[in-house]
Amino acid sequence: MKGIIDLTIPQILLAYVFVFVVLFIVRARGIKREREILLSSVRMTLQLILTGYVLIYIFENPHPLITIAIILLMEGFAIGTVFQKFKGKLSRKLKRVIALSMSAGTLCCLFYFLLAVVQISPWYDPQYFVPIAGMIVGNSMTGVSLGIKSLTEGMTMQKNLVEEALVLGATPKTATRDIINNTFDGAIMPTINSMLGMGIVFLPGMMTGQILSGIAPTTAIAYQIAIMLGILGSVSLSVILMLVLGYRTFFNEQDQMVDS
Amino acid sequence: MFEFRDVLYKDILDLPDLEIQAGIVTTLVGPSGSGKSTILRLLNKMTSPTSGKIFFEGKDLAEIPSVEHRRSVAMLTQSPAMFSGTVGDNLLAGFRFQQRPLPEETELQETLYNVHLNKSLASSAMELSGGEKQRLALGRVLLMDATVFLFDEPSSALDEDTERFVIERLTGQAKEKGKTIVLVTHSKAVAETYSDEIVEIAGGKVKGRK
Numbered sequence: 001m002k003g004i005i006d007l008t009i010p011q012i013l014l015a016y017v018f019v020f021v022v023l024f025i026v027r028a029r030g031i032k033r034e035r036e037i038l039l040s041s042v043r044m045t046l047q048l049i050l051t052g053y054v055l056i057y058i059f060e061n062p063h064p065l066i067t068i069a070i071i072l073l074m075e076g077f078a079i080g081t082v083f084q085k086f087k088g089k090l091s092r093k094l095k096r097v098i099a100l101s102m103s104a105g106t107l108c109c110l111f112y113f114l115l116a117v118v119q120i121s122p123w124y125d126p127q128y129f130v131p132i133a134g135m136i137v138g139n140s141m142t143g144v145s146l147g148i149k150s151l152t153e154g155m156t157m158q159k160n161l162v163e164e165a166l167v168l169g170a171t172p173k174t175a176t177r178d179i180i181n182n183t184f185d186g187a188i189m190p191t192i193n194s195m196l197g198m199g200i201v202f203l204p205g206m207m208t209g210q211i212l213s214g215i216a217p218t219t220a221i222a223y224q225i226a227i228m229l230g231i232l233g234s235v236s237l238s239v240i241l242m243l244v245l246g247y248r249t250f251f252n253e254q255d256q257m258v259d260s
Numbered sequence: 261m262f263e264f265r266d267v268l269y270k271d272i273l274d275l276p277d278l279e280i281q282a283g284i285v286t287t288l289v290g291p292s293g294s295g296k297s298t299i300l301r302l303l304n305k306m307t308s309p310t311s312g313k314i315f316f317e318g319k320d321l322a323e324i325p326s327v328e329h330r331r332s333v334a335m336l337t338q339s340p341a342m343f344s345g346t347v348g349d350n351l352l353a354g355f356r357f358q359q360r361p362l363p364e365e366t367e368l369q370e371t372l373y374n375v376h377l378n379k380s381l382a383s384s385a386m387e388l389s390g391g392e393k394q395r396l397a398l399g400r401v402l403l404m405d406a407t408v409f410l411f412d413e414p415s416s417a418l419d420e421d422t423e424r425f426v427i428e429r430l431t432g433q434a435k436e437k438g439k440t441i442v443l444v445t446h447s448k449a450v451a452e453t454y455s456d457e458i459v460e461i462a463g464g465k466v467k468g469r470k
């Protein structure tokens with residue numbers, strides 16, 4: 001195994017050529033996106049540099065409280081991102097459900113994954129905890145986002161069907177069964193599709209990273225398989241929790257639909 | 261059967277006292293937007309009054325579990341939604357939602373006859389005409405095991421002959437079995453011919469009774 005080629009700063013600067021290519025394209029075509037492209041490039045660079053230094057510090061000074069603080073920060077950020085995305089469209093109760101189901105779903109899967117599957121020790125080892133938590137929380141956030149979108153759309157667009165079911169004596173649970181099942185299906189499909197294409201259509205980021213850093217492909221693959229299953233579990237658990245708790249927020253205690 | 265006491269609903273209804281008797285056909289008439297549909301929704305607890313109380317068989321509606329109540333007070337809504345699938349699926353919708361044992365096919369056929377719907381159980385519900393959908397929805401409600409039936413303009417999309425046939429069956433059957441019926445209609449003829457009591461609603465208030 002040969003080690004990784006360390007990228008020097010001039011080499012990284014060469015990669016910025018791609019940004020100039022994109023800038024050239026949008027300018028030539030009069031697409032007004034220069035600002036966003038520059039901003040996102042600069043932000044990405046600064047955020048990653050900062051993260052790099054933070055990670056160096058954390059890896060050198062492992063401490064359970066730091067690990068806990070990081071996972072809380074990640075959860076908070078992920079939940080905040082979902083809230084931001086659906087600004088003004090979520091009831092207070094639904095927000096509470098989102099926060100609860102995302103935290104419970106991801107934390108259960110994360111700890112099972114780290115302690116039972118990878119068996120890290122100590123339990124707060126940041127070298128494993130941080131990147132794996134990032135992947136699990138990030139993917140679950142995407143899943144829950146998709147789920148919320150399709151749940152709220154379903155409840156608005158099929159409001160008359162849900163009402164009709166209630167009129168015909170359905171409980172809110174039965175009346176929303178189809179919406180909930182379709183939503184769950186739609187929310188886990190991206191994960192399932194990416195599993196289908198994995199290794200053939202594309203090489204996943206984590207695996208690529210490990211291989212680049214000189215780790216044997218077999219080890220990298222073993223990790224990738226395990227993390228994919230962990231992600232599938234966490235996405236499913238977070239989304240189903242969100243749905244089974246969330247549908248109720250569209251009804252009041254008299255089993256009537258609340259006006260949004 | 262139903263008793264309204266000082267009921268206000270938003271700024272739409274103001275019903276200090278309204279009584280609906282058991283075992284008869286009560287018809288609500290009145291101009292569009294006067295609040296007739298809203299009254300029916302209150303009766304089967306799809307909504308609740310902003311203030312005041314409604315009593316059902318002497319019991320405060322607020323204390324009766326809503327889903328249970330809707331099963332005994334069945335309602336045909338003004339523009340009923342169709343569920344995807346066949347005519348048969350739609351007739352069985354109530355049974356599925358209430359998790360009741362499914363009826364024999366002959367009972368479904370009989371219901372189709374009663375609502376004057378000449379379609380097979382296997383035909384697609386989405387492909388029915390407006391009036392056919394309305395009759396299918398009516399059949400779906402009639403199959404429910406209820407003591408009170410609320411019909412919101414059951415014949416608005418029907419021609420006169422079909423209307424007479426359907427309403428006659430509907431009120432006749434209900435009377436035989438001692439059911440209570442509350443009917444909303446814009447048809448003077450229907451109101452006068454088939455009701456035991458006519459309640460005139462205007463601007464969310466009771467304007468008169470006959």
Ligand SMILES: Nc1ncnc2c1ncn2[C@@H]1O[C@H](COP(=O)(O)OP(=O)(O)OP(=O)(O)O)[C@@H](O)[C@H]1O
Nearest residue numbers: 259270272290291292293294295296297298299338
């Ligand atoms: N959910 C609601 N929120 C606020 N206002 C409503 C709501 N539903 C109905 N309304 C209003 O209440 C009034 C009464 O409506 P309702 O449907 O009861 O009238 P209606 O007598 O059944 O009329 P029509 O004969 O046209 O069916 C209308 O002005 C309507 O705009």
Ligand SMILES: [Mg+2]
Nearest residue numbers: 296297338412
């Ligand atoms: Mg109406």
